[in-house]
Amino acid sequence: VSFINNFYYLHTIIMFGLVDTIHILHTTMRDAVAAMRNTDLSIAAVVSGGELFCRFITLSLDDKHMEECRQIMLHRGKIFLTKLLNSRNVIAQQAKKFVTDGCRVLTHSRSRVVLKALISAAKNKEFHVYVTQGGPDNSGTEMVADLEKAGISSTLILDSATGYVMESVDFVMVGAEAVVESGGIINRIGTFTMGLCAREMKKPFYVLAESFKFTRLFPLNQRDLPDEYKYSRKHLVDVSKVHPQVDYTPPAYITLLFTDLGILTPSAVSDELIKLYM
Template sequence: MSNEPFQNGYEQNVSSVFQKSVIELFERHLKAGSAYAPAAASVLTEVIKSSEEETIMGLEVQLKQAADAILKTAPMTAFVSLKASTELFLRFVIRTSLEFSDFEECKRRLIERGEYFKGRTEASRDKIAQVGERFIQDGSVILTHGNSRVVAAVFERAAKTKRFRVYVTESRPDGSGYSFAERLLSAGVSVTIILDSSVGFIMDQVDSVLVGAEGVAENGGIVNRIGSLQVALVASSYNKPVFVAVESYKFSRIYPLRQRDLPCSDKYKEPWHPLLPEVTVSKGIQFENPASDFTPPSLISLLFTDLGVLTPAAVSDELIRLYQ
C-alpha cells in the first residue's frame, strides 16, 4: 500500500502551519507600527534564521513560500508594493548564495543581507524627505491625494523651516484624507480638505501636486490610490508639475498598458458613504469601486526616491541595477 496520499497530506499540513506562522508574525510587525515592506523584510529574515533546511535550494523554496503567504494577506492598496519588495528581497539576499560552498557560512551571510535590506527600507523614508523638501518653496500651495506616509514625511520635514499650504482630497472610498490632514495639522502645516471631485476647481490655485505610490512600473508610471490618474490629468491640463515620493523598493517589473492590466484588480465591493450615513441605495444598483489606478509616465514630472531625484525614464535603468 502506497503512503503517497499520507505523505502529501502531511506536507500540506506542515506547509499550512508554516504559512500561518508567517502571517501571524507579519501581522504582529504591522500592529507594532511597521510599514509593509520593512515588516515583510523582518519576517523573511526571521525565516532564514529559524529555518531547519540544510540546503540553499530548500531555503529558497521556504522563502518563496513565506513571501507567497505574506502576499495573500496584503490589502488591495499594498499588493503591488509588497510584491515588488519581496521580489527584491529574494533577489538581493539569495544572489549571494553562489559565493559560498559552506552552507552555515552562506546562511550567516544571507541573514546579514536580510538585515541590511530591512535597514534600507526603514531608512528610505527619511532620505526621501530630505530630497523632497527642497522642492517645497516658502509660501507655496500643494495638492495631495491619498494617505502616503512618505509624502507626510516630506511635508513634516519641510514644515520645520517653511510655511506652505496643502490641499488634501477626501481620498474616497475610505476617506483617508481626513486622517492625513490631521497628521499635517499636528505638524504645523496649513491644510484644507477638498472633495475628490473639486480637484479641477482647485488646480489653478496650486503650484504643484505631490502624491505617493503603491508601486512604480518599469516605464516610470505609478500605481496608486484610485483617483491619482484624474489628479495627474487635471494637473497636466493646467501645466502644473506632478511629483511622486516613493521608495525604490516599490519599483516593480510590471508594464501595464491599460488600467485593467494592473496586478491588483480587486475592487471595493460595497457602496461607500462613510460621511453620508443617511444615504440609502437600492439593491438593483451595482457598484464598481476599483482600489487603484495607473498614472502613465507622461503625466509625471519627477520621482523623489531614496536613490535621489529621478525622471520616469530613469526607472528602468534603476530596476536593472536593483536586479543585477
C-alpha cells in the first residue's frame, strides 16, 4: 500500500506543482522518484515503477502548452494508477487456474500477489501451502496467518527445509521485487536456492509479478546486483558484515511468469520490457 501511495504522491505533484515548463515538471518528478529511493521500500520496484510512471505520462508532450500538458499527464496518471491497482487481480485470475484441487504449493516468505492468487483459487478448491519463514524478518509467519484467515491449509517451514519439502509439492509459486531483461527475477534472499531445488527435482517454478516491476537491468550473477538493491539503506556504508536481502534467480530456473501483461515465458520478457520503455 505504501508503494502505491508514492504514485499518488507523484500524481499530486502534477496536479498542484507550481511549475511552468515541462522540463521543470519532469525534473521535479525525477527528484521525487530519487527521494523515494531513500525509503524502506524495495529499491528495485521504486526504480522501475518510477521510471515507467514518468515515461507513460510525459510521452510526446514537447509541442503542447503547459496547462494542456498538465491535463494530459493527470489523465494518463489516473490510467497508470488504475492499472496498477488492478494488476494483482489480473494476475490472480491467471494464476489460480494452475492451482488444482488437492495440490501442494511451496511459496517463499510473503508476497501480496501470491496471496491474492491463492485466496482466489481457494474459492472452489482445496489445497495445502508450504510457506518458508523468510528470514531475516520472518514475514512468512504473516503469510501463514493470512492464509489461515482465508481458510487455506498451510504449514510454516524453515528456509533451510526447502530441499526437504520440495519432493512433496507439485509446484513453486513466488513473487518478485523486480523482473530483469533476461527474464530472471530479483526477490527475497533464498528464492534462488528454491529455484535450484525446483529445477533439480523437476518441479514447475512460477513467478507472479506486476509489470511495473520490469526493470532495465541485466545481471549475470549475484555479484552483478547493485548494492542498493541487495542491502538496506542504513547498511550501504559498510556491507562487509551484513547479508543481502535479495538474490537473483536466472531465467533458466523459471517456468512461467504471470503478469498483468499476460502469461510469459522468461524469453518473452525482453520483448515486453522493450515495449514498456519505448
